[in-house]
Amino acid sequence: MYVVLIALLYILMMMVITSESIFKGIMILVFGGALVALVFYLLDTPRRLRSRRMADEANEADPRADE
Numbered sequence: 192m193y194v195v196l197i198a199l200l201y202i203l204m205m206m207v208i209t210s211e212s213i214f215k216g217i218m219i220l221v222f223g224g225a226l227v228a229l230v231f232y233l234l235d236t237p238r239r240l241r242s243r244r245m246a247d248e249a250n251e252a253d254p255r256a257d258e
Contacts, residue, residue, distance in 0.1 A: 192234045199227050 203223040210216035 195234065196227065196231055199230060203227060 203220070206223065207216045207220050210219055
C-alpha cells in the first residue's frame with residue numbers, strides 16, 4: 192500500500208516541478224494532493240475496519256473496559 196502512495200507522491204512532485212507556471216504548479220499540488228489523500232483513505236479502509244472490529248470484540252469480552 193505504501194509503495195503505491197510513495198509512487199503517487201513522486202509522480203505528483205515531478206508534475207509540479209515541470210509545470211509551466213507557479214499557478215499551474217500550485218493547482219496540480221492541491222488537486223493531486225487531494226487525489227493522493229483519497230487513495231490513501233480508500234486503501235486504508237480494510238485496516239480501519241479490522242481495528243474497529245477488534246476493539247468491539249475486546250469491549251464485549253471485558254464489559255468493564257469502558258469504565
